[in-house]
Amino acid sequence: MYLKIIGSLFLMLSATAIGFLKADELKQRVRCLQELKRMMVFLQGELRFHRASLPEAFENVSERVEEPFRQFLKHLAERLETREADRFDVVWSEMSEQLLQKEGFVKEDRQLLEMLQSSLGYLDLKMQTETLNLAVLQVEDAIRLAKEQQTVKGKVYQTMGVTFGALLTLLII
Amino acid sequence: MIEKQIVPLFNTRIRKLLEQAAPDYESLQELRLRIQQPMILQQNGRERYLTDKGELCDNYQEGICITAKDIKDIVEAACGYSGYAFEEEISRGYLTIAGGHRIGLAGRAVINENGVQTLKYISALNIRIAHPIKGCGEKWKKYIYEQSGPCHVLIISPPGCGKTTLLRDFIRMFSDGDEYISGSSVGVVDERSEIAGCYRGIPSHELGMRTDVLDGCPKIWGMEMMLRSMAPKVLAVDEIGISDVPAIETALRCGCKVLATLHGKNLRDFQEKPGFASLVKEKVFERYIFLKQGQTPGMVTGIYDRNFEILWEDKACI
Known part of the structure; x- marks a missing residue:
């Protein structure tokens, strides 16, 4: 009997934790997108105010943003400085793939990064700032959607976790 | 490297x-x-x-x-x-x-x-490829100083003879000084980033401990900016042109010594260069150093004073 009660409690707690973790993932995604927006705004400033080259801008901005963007920009700057590949888009694409594996990203975010891949470094300063402007607008849209999802789905996940845990407990007992 | x-x-x-x-x-x-x-x-x-x-x-x-x-x-x-x-x-x-x-x-x-x-x-x-040759100007040190301190120096040669290399070493010498001559603050207006070779603001070449570099700025603006902001004793610029002459004259009026380079073949070529007549007539520069193409950069063929009197001449070039 004791074993049943301990097992049921364990199941209940696990199911609730899973629900809360899933809800936290949504929160994490919002944070991630907000940091992506911050990164883009900083890059815009570096390009417009300092007229920094891309490796220089990436390095400077890496010191002002949180992970995972800090490492992303730092490694990107290093790889561009050492000119490992002949083209910028090749390096950006490889590094973006690594970034997208991290927590907080979804498949649709690939589009946001791909947009910069083909436009950064291309033509004049106006082109750079307008590209980043457009990217910021798209990230803002993504943030709005993610927040909506967080509000709706977050509560659902939490409730489902608790309910599912309780249901399992009832079934076992 | x-x-x-x-x-x-x-x-x-x-x-x-x-x-x-x-x-x-x-x-x-x-x-x-x-x-x-x-x-x-x-x-x-x-x-x-x-x-x-x-x-x-x-x-x-x-x-x-x-x-x-x-x-x-x-x-x-x-x-x-x-x-x-x-x-x-x-x-x-x-x-x-x-x-x-x-x-x-x-x-x-x-x-x-x-x-x-x-x-x-x-x-x-x-x-x-930039090859700084530290010490290439040491031999000519006695010609570029007077008792009162550094002279106004103009280095003249065709392209590729080592004007910038020699200029760089003169800057270092003026800046650091030695046991007999005290160092002076030197302002370098490096329009083409060739003198200091600045990369993200840090000079790649050794220019001495009292040298300030204004990188990537056109000489015509940079010389005035340097004079106002850093008050150098010596102002160094590379490859001056006709448009830079008024800025040089301003620097001279401020009591600043000018160290510059110019494209030219020989003394006559310089004296007849259009736009430089005022500098020639007023005998602004105290030393003229001419270079030639040789095995090593910075091979001097002759040094003249403000009156175009020979101070030193390479006998092989006569």
Whole structure:
């Protein structure tokens, strides 16, 4: 009997934790997108105010943003400085793939990064700032959607976790 | 060191060949690349060609043919994949990379109402390797000082004779001083980033402990800015032109010593140069140093005082 009660409690707690973790993932995604927006705004400033080259801008901005963007920009700057590949888009694409594996990203975010891949470094300063402007607008849209999802789905996940845990407990007992 | 600065400029194809050929970068003066022509490496006044086997040869027919993509890749790498950040330099026809090496560009100029806006269809590059030679000016130290301190010095020579190399060493000497002469604060207006070879604000070449560098600023504005902001005792500029003469005259009126270089063949050529008549007439410069093309950069042929009297002359050139 004791074993049943301990097992049921364990199941209940696990199911609730899973629900809360899933809800936290949504929160994490919002944070991630907000940091992506911050990164883009900083890059815009570096390009417009300092007229920094891309490796220089990436390095400077890496010191002002949180992970995972800090490492992303730092490694990107290093790889561009050492000119490992002949083209910028090749390096950006490889590094973006690594970034997208991290927590907080979804498949649709690939589009946001791909947009910069083909436009950064291309033509004049106006082109750079307008590209980043457009990217910021798209990230803002993504943030709005993610927040909506967080509000709706977050509560659902939490409730489902608790309910599912309780249901399992009832079934076992 | 030079190898690490130069080789990464090239795309994978040329980089591999260069790594195999391993030219002596210390004696390398320039690399010339032209579309559909062999790549030329100028070493000790001799032309060599890079082959597709990764060797250096003397027969141009064996040299690898440079493509438009090769040129594009080099320009992109030299700009850090950020052409927008180098618009100004490209419109002036050159790029300066880490180490102070200069890449000259030739292509089709795009003109607007302000002059050359940019270059497109870049078809030729001249990568000039900077070789600072510390101490190359020591021999001439006694000629560039008077009892009151440094003189106004003008270094004159045709291109490629080592004007900038000698200027750089004079700057270092003026700045550091020695056991007999105290050092002076030197302001360098480095319009083309060639004197100091600044990379992200840090000079690549040794210019002395009392030297301030204003990098990438046109001389005509930079000289005045330097005088106002840093109050140097000596103001150094490279390759002055007619438009810089008023700024030089201002510097002279401020009691600042001027150290400059100028393109020219000989004394007569300088005296007859249009636009420099006021400098000649007022005997502004106290020392004129003429250079010639030689085995090493900075080979002096003659030194003249303000009255164009000979102070020193290379007998072999008479």
